[in-house]
Amino acid sequence: MSLEVAIEKNVAGFRLAVEFTADGAALGLLGPSGSGKTMTLRAIAGLETPDHGRIVLHGRALFDSERRINVPARERRVGLLFQNYALFPHLNVAENIAFGLRCLPDAERNRRVAEQLAAAHLDGLAERYPATLSGGEQQRAALARALAIEPAALLLDEPFSALDTHLRSALERQLRETLASYRGSTLFVSHNLEEAYRVCEKLVVLSNGSVAAQGPKEEIFRHPPTLEVARVTGCKNFSRARRLLDGRVEALDWGCTLRVAQQFAKPPEHIAIRAHHVRVHAARNSTRENRENMFSCWLAAMTETPFRVTLDLRIGAPPAGPADFHLQAEIFKQEWESFRGLPQPWTIELAADRLFLLQD
Amino acid sequence: MLSLKLAVCVAGILLAAGMPIAYWVTFSRWRWKFLVEAIVALPLVLPPTVLGYYILVGLGPRHFAGRIWQAWFGHTLPFTFGGLLVASVLYSLPFAVQPISAGFEGVDRRLIEASWTLGASRLATFFRVILPLSAAGAVTGLVLSFAHTIGEFGVVLMVGGNIPGVTRTVSIDIYDQVQAANYDVANRTALVLLLFSFLVLTIIYGSNRRALGIWRRP
Numbered sequence: 001m002s003l004e005v006a007i008e009k010n011v012a013g014f015r016l017a018v019e020f021t022a023d024g025a026a027l028g029l030l031g032p033s034g035s036g037k038t039m040t041l042r043a044i045a046g047l048e049t050p051d052h053g054r055i056v057l058h059g060r061a062l063f064d065s066e067r068r069i070n071v072p073a074r075e076r077r078v079g080l081l082f083q084n085y086a087l088f089p090h091l092n093v094a095e096n097i098a099f100g101l102r103c104l105p106d107a108e109r110n111r112r113v114a115e116q117l118a119a120a121h122l123d124g125l126a127e128r129y130p131a132t133l134s135g136g137e138q139q140r141a142a143l144a145r146a147l148a149i150e151p152a153a154l155l156l157d158e159p160f161s162a163l164d165t166h167l168r169s170a171l172e173r174q175l176r177e178t179l180a181s182y183r184g185s186t187l188f189v190s191h192n193l194e195e196a197y198r199v200c201e202k203l204v205v206l207s208n209g210s211v212a213a214q215g216p217k218e219e220i221f222r223h224p225p226t227l228e229v230a231r232v233t234g235c236k237n238f239s240r241a242r243r244l245l246d247g248r249v250e251a252l253d254w255g256c257t258l259r260v261a262q263q264f265a266k267p268p269e270h271i272a273i274r275a276h277h278v279r280v281h282a283a284r285n286s287t288r289e290n291r292e293n294m295f296s297c298w299l300a301a302m303t304e305t306p307f308r309v310t311l312d313l314r315i316g317a318p319p320a321g322p323a324d325f326h327l328q329a330e331i332f333k334q335e336w337e338s339f340r341g342l343p344q345p346w347t348i349e350l351a352a353d354r355l356f357l358l359q360d
Numbered sequence: 361m362l363s364l365k366l367a368v369c370v371a372g373i374l375l376a377a378g379m380p381i382a383y384w385v386t387f388s389r390w391r392w393k394f395l396v397e398a399i400v401a402l403p404l405v406l407p408p409t410v411l412g413y414y415i416l417v418g419l420g421p422r423h424f425a426g427r428i429w430q431a432w433f434g435h436t437l438p439f440t441f442g443g444l445l446v447a448s449v450l451y452s453l454p455f456a457v458q459p460i461s462a463g464f465e466g467v468d469r470r471l472i473e474a475s476w477t478l479g480a481s482r483l484a485t486f487f488r489v490i491l492p493l494s495a496a497g498a499v500t501g502l503v504l505s506f507a508h509t510i511g512e513f514g515v516v517l518m519v520g521g522n523i524p525g526v527t528r529t530v531s532i533d534i535y536d537q538v539q540a541a542n543y544d545v546a547n548r549t550a551l552v553l554l555l556f557s558f559l560v561l562t563i564i565y566g567s568n569r570r571a572l573g574i575w576r577r578p
Contacts (some may be wrong), residue, residue: 048474073476086474090492099488100478149478 003027003153003185007043007053007063016040016050016131016209018289026179026186028200030193030232036209037189038083041155044187045080047177049303069274074229079151083158085142087130093141094126095118100149117348118145119178136167143178158197172198193234205229223262227358230272237278237327241271241357249357254326255316257294261353268357277354278329279348280311282339293352296345300325309336313348363510363553365528366441370448371456371506377449378456378501381487384462385457388484401454408451410517419519439521444529446449452508456501463497464490503565507557 005020020027029037038306041259042048044055046062049070055063057078060069087096097116101109117123120140130138139159146154159170159175176199179186190196196203199215202213205228213220213229222228227238239253244263250257251271258271280297301312312325319325327348339346386399403411403439419426419437429437437443468492475485513531520527522536530553537546 044475045473048478073473074479074481076477077479078477080474080477082470082474084470085467086470087491088471088474088493099475099480102480102484145478 001058001183001185003058003220004020004054004056005040005044005185007040007044007050007055009039009048009050011039013207015041016043016342018204018206018209018211020204021031021216022185022187022202022213024183024185025201026148026188026199027050028196029187029189030196030203030207031128031133031191031206031212032232033191035206037191039207040206041080041157041187041189044153045078045155045267046076047080060152067094068114076295077152079146079149079154081139081142081146081154081156081159083161083280085130085138085162087138087142087145088247092127096130096141097145099145107156107289116148119147120144120156134167135163136171138302139163139171139224141176147178147182147265151184153187154179156191157189157210159188160190160192168238173201177201179265192234205232207232223356224272225359227270227360230270230356230358234274238270238272238358239326241268243267248256248357258350258355259292259352260355260357262357264357264360268316269360270358271355272358273350275310275328275354277351278313278327279306279351280329280331280339281314281349293350293355295350297326297348298344299346307333309333309335310324313346317349318344362441362525362528366529367445367506367509369445370452370509371502373449374452374456374505375443375498378453378460378505379491379498380459381453382457382464382501383490386461389472397480398538401459403451403487404454408512408514412447413450415443415450415515415519419443419446434487438519439523439527441520441526443529443531444516444520447515448509448512448532451512451515452505455504455508457502459500460494463494463500466497467493503561507561510557 001024003022004266005021007016009016014036018036018040029040030267031037032080039048043050044057044062050063050065052065053063054061054065057076061067061069062076062078088099094113094117097113098109101112104112113126120138120143122140122144125137125141126135127302128139133141139162143159155173160172163171172195179199185285185316188196188199200217202215203217203220205212205220207228212232213225213247222231224235230238239251242250242252244250244257248257249260249268249271260271281294295315297313297315298318299311300314301322302309303312306329311329311331312322313327313329314325315327327350329348381400385393385400416438417423419429426437431444437446471489471493472485476482477487481490511531512529513535514526517532518527520529520532522528522532528536532548534546534549534553537543537549
């Protein structure tokens with residue numbers, strides 16, 4: 001069970017050159033919009049023709065520029081879930097699901113449609129037309145339609161982007177269940193890193209049409225290899241870095257010197273830490289101040305979300321204005337309430353095992 | 361009624377021939393496609409007499425196409441019902457192709473692609489997705505080519521002449537009656553033609569709207 005992709009395509013000034021392999025577990029294609037995620041999916045489905053390269057699904061070449069193989073989309077047995085679901089508006093749910101099963105005998109077709117309706121929790125909606133369904137129901141119907149043909153690979157193009165937030169988590173859980181019982185290769189395209197992290201085991205990070213990182217998701221989130229990957233995985237705090245003789249690292253943009261737990265062979269170009277790993281202490285006491293990776297800090301600005309606050313902090317001196325800050329810290333509201341009124345400076349702690357080093 | 365027979369035949373032929381042409385015009389990525397589009401649209405701007413003249417000469421016994429026809433069917437096309445049919449089909453071509461093509465254009469590309477990924481061939485996709493979703497365009501094309509043929513005068517006169525029972529259509533008959541100062545007869549025929557055209561259009565447009573309502577949000 002594997003999907004090997006190694007393709008190149010040039011379109012109007014954009015160059016796509018990606019190479020990755022997906023095995024049984026769901027593979028997430030993560031990247032900002034315009035990074036080539038959708039084009040990669042379309043190439044695998046046979047809706048775009050790459051200039052060079054090969055696409056091999058379970059040992060069967062779907063595309064091979066050298067051997068001049070280009071299997072048409074209808075013969076690829078690749079299920080594609082479109083971003084807008086692309087349900088046929090003139091057919092009801094059952095007819096949509098049965099669309100790809102025309103060559104089966106009636107009894108078998110009806111059995112499969114009933115099976116998919118049940119699996120997608122759409123039993124009562126078989127006769128309904130897509131326009132009368134909610135966004136979540138449409139998504140489930142489209143997924144059922146794609147799975148009905150028993151595809152060798154399932155490609156999901158931002159399946160939640162068209163849905164309201166409150167629908168997402170329930171549908172996401174359902175999707176994870178569906179994928180767990182699906183036997184082919186799954187590719188999940190998303191620009192939402194948390195979603196991709198929950199659904200997939202392995203990730204491929206795309207940036208400007210090429211693969212910036214790939215591997216097990218924990219690995220990519222813990223040690224993003226480059227600045228770009230760190231950004232895509234949601235890291236907000238970066239500084240240019242210089243290695244010092246004593247093995248510590250000087251963060252040039254933050255104006256401080258840090259001990260880092262991570263081993264590094266090449267001299268690092270940047271140092272980074274995730275906002276929720278930054279700790280803030282109200283205490284001003286000087287014993288803390290002199291400890292490793294702790295510095296005096298001042299608040300430049302604050303942003304509130306329902307349960308958390310983001311603090312923009314400046315190290316070393318009071319800020320000149322709300323935009324004059326070095327790092328962002330994300331903490332729970334209760335914690336914020338405990339020290340919001342206390343006099344500044346506070347103490348910022350950048351734990352050695354939370355800091356990571358990056359190449360360009 | 362000769363006009364009716366002609367219009368039904370023309371509309372039928374154009375529905376069948378217009379579909380593949382419209383399909384090609386809509387979905388082809390050929391870079392010189394605009395040339396074909398221009399040729400198809402030509403009858404919209406060409407004076408009927410010019411088109412009629414070329415058809416008359418082209419299908420006549422002195423020309424290649426005309427000679428082939430003569431060899432196969434034993435007679436020439438001009439001044440027969442067949443000639444009239446060929447001329448009317450060519451003349452009404454854009455009235456069928458353009459609405460049908462606009463209908464195809466209106467079908468979401470992603471639905472067509474979804475159909476392919478579900479294993480449907482191009483032909484199956486056409487009949488199961490494109491055509492049902494662009495039925496309004498096809499109906500409009502049918503109605504327009506029908507109505508346009510009923511009212512056609514110039515080309516019919518050039519190619520068909522004015523032979524009673526063979527090529528004398530209603531519109532030419534009216535012209536004859538007016539020439540002969542039979543205003544009563546002309547008036548009656550014109551009125552019949554007017555009411556008939558209006559009736560056909562209302563029926564088709566009315567049923568068309570209802571047919572489209574099925575897959576709209578209730």
